[in-house]
Amino acid sequence: MSIVQQTGAAGFLACFETLKDALPGDPVVREKAAAAFRLLGLPGGTSARRSEAWKYTSLRPVAETAFMTPVVSGFDVDLSASTASFSRFAENPVFGPLPRPDRDPMVALNTMLAEDGAILRVPAGVDAGIVRIDSHGNGSHALHPRHAVHLGPGATLVLLEIATGTGGYLHNAVTEIAIGAGAHLTHIRLQDESRDAFHFATIYADVAEGGTYDGFSLVLGGRIARTEIHVGLTGKNAVAHMNGAQLLTGTQHADFSSIVRHAAPNCTSRQTVKNVLNGRSRGVFQGRIEVARDAQKTDGYQMNQALLLSPDAEIDSKPELEIFADDVKCSHGATVGELDAEQLFYLRSRGVPENEARAMLVRAFLTEALDLVTNDAIRSMLGEKIDLWWERQAA
Amino acid sequence: MLEIRGLAASIGDKLILRGIDLNVPDGEVHAIMGPNGSGKSTLGYVLSGRDDFTVTGGSVLYNGLDLLDMAPEARAAAGVFLAFQAPIELPGVNNANFLRTALNAIRRAHGESELDAVQFLKLARAETKRLAMPDDMLKRNVNVGFSGGEKKRNEVLQMALLRPSLAILDETDSGLDIDALKIVADGVNALRSPTFSALVITHHQRLLDHLVPNRVHVLAGGRIIRSGGPELARELEKSGYAGVLAEAA
Ligand SMILES: Nc1ncnc2c1ncn2[C@@H]1O[C@H](COP(=O)(O)OP(=O)(O)OP(=O)(O)O)[C@@H](O)[C@H]1O
Numbered sequence: 245m246s247i248v249q250q251t252g253a254a255g256f257l258a259c260f261e262t263l264k265d266a267l268p269g270d271p272v273v274r275e276k277a278a279a280a281f282r283l284l285g286l287p288g289g290t291s292a293r294r295s296e297a298w299k300y301t302s303l304r305p306v307a308e309t310a311f312m313t314p315v316v317s318g319f320d321v322d323l324s325a326s327t328a329s330f331s332r333f334a335e336n337p338v339f340g341p342l343p344r345p346d347r348d349p350m351v352a353l354n355t356m357l358a359e360d361g362a363i364l365r366v367p368a369g370v371d372a373g374i375v376r377i378d379s380h381g382n383g384s385h386a387l388h389p390r391h392a393v394h395l396g397p398g399a400t401l402v403l404l405e406i407a408t409g410t411g412g413y414l415h416n417a418v419t420e421i422a423i424g425a426g427a428h429l430t431h432i433r434l435q436d437e438s439r440d441a442f443h444f445a446t447i448y449a450d451v452a453e454g455g456t457y458d459g460f461s462l463v464l465g466g467r468i469a470r471t472e473i474h475v476g477l478t479g480k481n482a483v484a485h486m487n488g489a490q491l492l493t494g495t496q497h498a499d500f501s502s503i504v505r506h507a508a509p510n511c512t513s514r515q516t517v518k519n520v521l522n523g524r525s526r527g528v529f530q531g532r533i534e535v536a537r538d539a540q541k542t543d544g545y546q547m548n549q550a551l552l553l554s555p556d557a558e559i560d561s562k563p564e565l566e567i568f569a570d571d572v573k574c575s576h577g578a579t580v581g582e583l584d585a586e587q588l589f590y591l592r593s594r595g596v597p598e599n600e601a602r603a604m605l606v607r608a609f610l611t612e613a614l615d616l617v618t619n620d621a622i623r624s625m626l627g628e629k630i631d632l633w634w635e636r637q638a639a
Numbered sequence: 640m641l642e643i644r645g646l647a648a649s650i651g652d653k654l655i656l657r658g659i660d661l662n663v664p665d666g667e668v669h670a671i672m673g674p675n676g677s678g679k680s681t682l683g684y685v686l687s688g689r690d691d692f693t694v695t696g697g698s699v700l701y702n703g704l705d706l707l708d709m710a711p712e713a714r715a716a717a718g719v720f721l722a723f724q725a726p727i728e729l730p731g732v733n734n735a736n737f738l739r740t741a742l743n744a745i746r747r748a749h750g751e752s753e754l755d756a757v758q759f760l761k762l763a764r765a766e767t768k769r770l771a772m773p774d775d776m777l778k779r780n781v782n783v784g785f786s787g788g789e790k791k792r793n794e795v796l797q798m799a800l801l802r803p804s805l806a807i808l809d810e811t812d813s814g815l816d817i818d819a820l821k822i823v824a825d826g827v828n829a830l831r832s833p834t835f836s837a838l839v840i841t842h843h844q845r846l847l848d849h850l851v852p853n854r855v856h857v858l859a860g861g862r863i864i865r866s867g868g869p870e871l872a873r874e875l876e877k878s879g880y881a882g883v884l885a886e887a888a
Pocket residue numbers: 650653655673674675676677678679680681682724
């Protein structure tokens with residue numbers, strides 16, 4: 245079954261009214277989410293609430309699009325290199341405790357309409373290899389997948405998510421991640437959506453004592469995109485990496501927002517996000533480090549850098565520190581620049597043609613971020629995507 | 640090989656080169672000396688095509704080509720090489736990768752086949768060995784964290800690999816230890832042939848002991864105010880620029 249919606253928040257709400265009896269899971273959670281969504285609206289859309297979190301990103305174009313909803317699941321899970329146990333949200337529709345539909349409109353929308361998603365579990369002490377999830381957007385479909393990952397104590401998993409598609413669809417995913425004590429999740433995301441698509445990914449990860457969330461997102465696609473990562477470091481010595489690179493062109497808009505909450509002592513958070521902005525594109529970085537009163541010996545680092553390849557490209561950067569403990573080490577920085585003329589000349593004076601020289605310098609700018617991807621095969625796959633992106637710019 | 644006529648160049652509205660005339664015949668090495676700020680590096684940059692300098696007059700013929708009309712990469716492909724006075728750091732660019740990209744770009748421009756990583760490394764290792772450079776310099780990022788002398792050696796390594804027909808060495812001897820100086824001179828001497836010429840910018844006689852120039856020119860205030868044989872460098876070393884400057888005034 246599929247329904248052609250009206251536009252705007254009202255369209256999604258009407259769709260929910262039609263579908264709700266057929267949707268899986270606790271109807272009370274759905275109703276609450278719908279109530280929140282009714283209140284919050286689509287940021288930037290008519291009658292939406294003003295929101296600091298969405299200060300730089302307007303969803304008006306989303307509000308003005310008539311989507312078709314719902315559709316079949318729209319994703320494939322490849323378990324050929326993994327021993328993780330897999331089930332579907334459609335069959336096991338549990339809404340976990342971390343996502344906050346009451347605060348975040350896109351999470352409310354997902355909670356209201358989520359039909360399916362991948363649920364992955366790795367038992368204690370098991371190294372479950374690599375799981376790959378491919379999503380495919382299509383036409384004007386609206387997808388609201390609800391994924392969950394649970395790692396038992398000491399478990400290890402690499403999760404590779406690749407989002408692609410064709411058309412002006414909406415992909416609005418919520419992923420809930422629980423990382424047990426001493427467990428390690430490597431979460432690599434390649435957002436290579438259609439240039440007409442809307443992509444929102446909201447990730448909530450909770451990391452227990454000595455556990456690690458190691459995330460990297462490469463953002464290439466989408467008309468309007470947002471990667472929103474919430475990490476809670478809830479046990480001591482937990483570690484969070486929230487790295488990424490956004491390569492944008494034309495009139496693309498991509499927002500990388502993250503909040504890391506240091507709730508326990510001796511935790512470490514690291515973040516390097518690089519933006520390469522061409523054409524009239526716009527990058528947004530919002531990074532917040534929260535340090536609770538008893539999170540002593542917190543070590544937080546955050547760096548956001550933008551390379552503007554065109555005079556019409558733009559970056560908005562908002563780093564925030566909120567520190568209630570006294571014995572912490574937190575630093576953040578942001579830089580914006582163009583390609584270095586001296587470096588460019590140096591390369592050209594060695595015979596490297598201008599376009600190739602530029603490509604080398606763009607790659608060099610991204611290296612520091614890309615090198616944070618420790619899996620060799622995945623890193624070189626992402627490197628190839630970056631090279632392809634450059635070739636498309638030059639063409 | 641190289642014929643410079645009345646070359647004038649400025650940066651912003653500041654005129655730096657005020658009419659340079661210079662002929663470097665095939666197979667010759669010419670030294671350029673002169674006080675700080677006289678325009679020596681500027682001449683090197685203008686010859687290699689740096690576009691923040693504006694050529695306001697004159698011409699440069701290089702093997703019959705109108706050099707000033709060519710992009711920097713085309714000049715490099717035609718055999719021009721500038722060893723920078725202050726080599727540029729390229730964080731995130733692996734030195735071996737950089738050298739191979741440069742060499743292959745030039746080979747491509749000559750219609751030669753590109754070298755794969757293995758072929759290239761063999762060649763590069765032979766050169767680093769000859770230049771007494773540690774192998775790990777190939778693995779590091781271009782010039783990043785290199786000592787002053789290592790940066791200069793890396794310039795010489797690039798020259799050795801790219802085998803230019805016109806090398807412009809801008810104070811490549813500054814900051815080099817005695818052994819390295821000898822290595823640099825040997826590097827240039829190894830390239831010497833009837834189809835290779837060099838412009839060697841230096842403040843010191845020392846390099847010229849190893850690398851005997853055919854001619855020595857004094858550049859001051861954006862002009863060549865004196866030219867002579869190798870003995871001119873020795874004279875300058877002894878008595879400084881005051882004499883030649885006064886004479887030219
Ligand atoms: N980007 C620039 N902007 C302004 N002035 C410049 C610039 N580059 C060079 N100059 C000026 O041009 C003049 C010549 O500089 P150049 O570097 O060519 O001198 P040089 O002869 O190589 O000196 P040195 O012996 O110290 O290396 C100097 O007065 C210098 O300050």
